[in-house]
Amino acid sequence: MHCLVCAFITVLMILTSSDAARMMELSYHSLPCLKNVSTRKEVSMFSEIETTFKLPSPLPTWPPGGGFAGGAIDLGGLQVSQVTTFNKIWAANEGGPGNLGATFYDPVSIPQGFSSLGCYSQPNNMPLFGHILVGKDVTNDISNPTLKSPIGYTLVWSSASLNIKKDGDGYIWFPNPPDGYKAVGYVVTNSSQKPALERVRCVRSDLTDSLQSDLWIWGPSKSLNVNGFNVYSSRPTNRGVQAMGATIGGFVVQNGIGGNTLSISCLKNLKGNVVNSMPNLNQIETLIQTYSPVVYMHPDEPYLPSSVDWFFQNGALLYHKGDESNPIPISQNGSNLPQGGSNDDTYWIDLPKDGSSKERVKKGDLQDANAYFHVKPMYGGLFTDIAIWLFYPFNGPSRAKVDFINISLGKIGEHIGDWEHVTLRISNFNGELTSVYFSQHSWGAWVSASLLEYATGNKPVVYSSLHAHASYPKPGLVLIGPAGVVNIGLRDDTAKSNKVMNTGVRPMVVSAEYLGRSLVVEPPWLNYERKWGPKIDYDLNKEINKVEKVMPGKLKKSFDKFVKSIPSEVFGEDGPTGPKVKDSWSGDERA
Ligand SMILES: *[C@@H]1O[C@H](CO)[C@@H](O)[C@H](O)[C@H]1NC(C)=O
Numbered sequence: 142m143h144c145l146v147c148a149f150i151t152v153l154m155i156l157t158s159s160d161a162a163r164m165m166e167l168s169y170h171s172l173p174c175l176k177n178v179s180t181r182k183e184v185s186m187f188s189e190i191e192t193t194f195k196l197p198s199p200l201p202t203w204p205p206g207g208g209f210a211g212g213a214i215d216l217g218g219l220q221v222s223q224v225t226t227f228n229k230i231w232a233a234n235e236g237g238p239g240n241l242g243a244t245f246y247d248p249v250s251i252p253q254g255f256s257s258l259g260c261y262s263q264p265n266n267m268p269l270f271g272h273i274l275v276g277k278d279v280t281n282d283i284s285n286p287t288l289k290s291p292i293g294y295t296l297v298w299s300s301a302s303l304n305i306k307k308d309g310d311g312y313i314w315f316p317n318p319p320d321g322y323k324a325v326g327y328v329v330t331n332s333s334q335k336p337a338l339e340r341v342r343c344v345r346s347d348l349t350d351s352l353q354s355d356l357w358i359w360g361p362s363k364s365l366n367v368n369g370f371n372v373y374s375s376r377p378t379n380r381g382v383q384a385m386g387a388t389i390g391g392f393v394v395q396n397g398i399g400g401n402t403l404s405i406s407c408l409k410n411l412k413g414n415v416v417n418s419m420p421n422l423n424q425i426e427t428l429i430q431t432y433s434p435v436v437y438m439h440p441d442e443p444y445l446p447s448s449v450d451w452f453f454q455n456g457a458l459l460y461h462k463g464d465e466s467n468p469i470p471i472s473q474n475g476s477n478l479p480q481g482g483s484n485d486d487t488y489w490i491d492l493p494k495d496g497s498s499k500e501r502v503k504k505g506d507l508q509d510a511n512a513y514f515h516v517k518p519m520y521g522g523l524f525t526d527i528a529i530w531l532f533y534p535f536n537g538p539s540r541a542k543v544d545f546i547n548i549s550l551g552k553i554g555e556h557i558g559d560w561e562h563v564t565l566r567i568s569n570f571n572g573e574l575t576s577v578y579f580s581q582h583s584w585g586a587w588v589s590a591s592l593l594e595y596a597t598g599n600k601p602v603v604y605s606s607l608h609a610h611a612s613y614p615k616p617g618l619v620l621i622g623p624a625g626v627v628n629i630g631l632r633d634d635t636a637k638s639n640k641v642m643n644t645g646v647r648p649m650v651v652s653a654e655y656l657g658r659s660l661v662v663e664p665p666w667l668n669y670e671r672k673w674g675p676k677i678d679y680d681l682n683k684e685i686n687k688v689e690k691v692m693p694g695k696l697k698k699s700f701d702k703f704v705k706s707i708p709s710e711v712f713g714e715d716g717p718t719g720p721k722v723k724d725s726w727s728g729d730e731r732a
């Protein structure tokens with residue numbers, strides 16, 4: 142829907158462990174959009190919603206200072222707090238993801254003085270793990286309060302005429318806001334009687350912003366029918382480090398394409414100053430100790446991560462356009478790399494020239510590799526995003542599965558200097574991990590904390606794919622290919638091995654702009670904005686011909702078509718840039 146590559150690619154998921162079993166269970170998921178590569182997960186066969194998810198270990202005591210993990214955040218006359226206890230109102234027991242239905246809840250145990258802003262909903266195929274915001278007017282201004290009750294309700298939808306498995310009937314109501322106010326959530330009831338006006342509050346318009354639908358929560362049929370009625374999670378339309386919008390964590394409904402959502406809004410942090418709710422340096426350290434992921438490389442992986450300093454010290458060279466015969470060694474923390482500028486092709490980094498150093502550097506240095514942490518505010522300072530970057534000196538050739546054989550694509554997909562990341566999203570109300578973003582090639586996926594694997598304590602497990610180092614929450618094989626083609630795909634293989642990196646050992650916080658430039662000094666290499674490897678020029682046809690030599694004749698044609706259909710961004714042909722050049726540095730993750 143939102144992403145460019147969606148139209149071209151089908152992701153084929155194979156999740157069992159042995160190749161033989163895989164062949165039996167080939168389930169080719171035709172996903173028009175890549176964003177649910179991983180949210181799809183191993184679709185459970187039974188309802189998990191009856192259990193409430195809790196992180197494996199209790200949260201630590203956060204070091205003192207500021208408003209981080211302080212329970213409430215002031216958006217400018219409107220204080221918000223997060224409620225995670227719910228009372229079930231209504232459930233559909235079929236339709237939606239996995240055809241397991243969805244459940245609708247009211248927030249309960251609302252703190253004194255706060256009011257509900259809307260109901261929560263989630264699919265039944267995962268444990269209950271909800272966070273919804275409640276609000277409190279702290280202006281003491283009776284003439285212009287930040288919250289007001291609705292003046293009535295409009296029935297948006299009811300299950301009454303729907304012949305599905307359901308717990309009684311559900312009714313979804315839109316709170317009609319008074320002039321100058323906006324509804325930020327729906328009310329759900331299990332009777333046809335209109336809810337009481339006191340049930341929710343609407344929010345003064347200047348404290349609101351626009352939102353859009355995100356992941357599918359429910360619809361009456363087992364696969365998404367965009368022409369019908371659907372319930373989605375939501376996210377602000379404008380997202381990024383500077384954007385001030387934040388949803389309450391509720392849902393939006395849509396009746397058909399462009400169908401009316403009766404203009405539900407999200408909240409907006411009017412204060413614009415997010416530092417108050419964000420972690421200070423000590424708190425960042427504790428967050429890293431608590432949540433730093435454990436990254437498993439594939440057992441066959443020859444191209445492991447290294448620290449950036451190791452890469453420089455072991456012979457990486459800086460080239461300057463027009464003076465290609467005089468590359469220069471890079472000093473320790475990159476202090477002689479050109480700073481700023483733009484991603485033009487005037488400079489680039491390459492491996493050492495002599496053959497044995499080159500091969501050695503390609504393999505990285507897992508023992509002493511560092512993980513690099515970038516800490517940034519998200520959604521008006523209600524969340525802390527911690528992006529964890531790993532550097533791999535070399536990205537191996539793409540691998541393909543053609544019928545039953547594994548094929549290495551030679552030069553295709555290879556490049557020098559590979560930056561990969563995962564991002565933790567942490568609630569600033571209590572410091573709890575809510576989800577993790579796994580970057581995969583030129584896309585990625587958010588996965589709820591409730592669906593992650595944990596190594597020790599609350600440290601999520603990340604699997605790095607063989608050669609390409611795409612990040613996944615589960616081991617196994619992911620095939621990437623154009624819609625409709627089922628016997629050919631690019632392979633992302635992931636598995637546990639003893640090649641493992643605990644990102645919390647030797648962590649380096651390289652940037653936290655909101656704390657000011659003097660508290661966290663960025664290493665010079667971070668501000669090198671050109672490519673970390675040369676642009677690789679190869680003749681695609683020639684490479685394809687080489688690969689096809691080992692292939693049975695009848696496959697050649699479809700293989701040829703397949704490789705040419707893959708957008709070049711999947712192969713990383715544009716050349717590898719550093720963390721700061723990626724859109725996610727100041728934007729939201731691309732999902
Ligand atoms: C992923 O997208 C497809 C098609 O839009 C849909 O059928 C499927 O339910 C989605 N899965 C999730 C988990 O959103």
Ligand SMILES: *[C@@H]1O[C@H](CO)[C@@H](O)[C@H](O)[C@H]1NC(C)=O
Binds near residue numbers: 228229230308309330
């Ligand atoms: C109906 O909704 C009320 C809250 O309004 C809830 O307490 C009750 O348990 C619900 N009934 C069923 C059968 O879920």
Ligand SMILES: *[C@@H]1O[C@H](CO)[C@@H](O)[C@H](O)[C@H]1NC(C)=O
Binds near residue numbers: 545546634
């Ligand atoms: C293909 O490669 C994967 C990853 O190295 C390996 O596990 C699998 O056994 C290989 N399959 C075949 C048929 O060689």
Ligand SMILES: *[C@@H]1O[C@H](CO)[C@@H](O)[C@H](O)[C@H]1NC(C)=O
Binds near residue numbers: 474476662664665
């Ligand atoms: C980088 O290294 C040089 C010397 O190798 C040193 O003078 C400089 O302070 C270092 N800069 C940072 C940001 O660590």
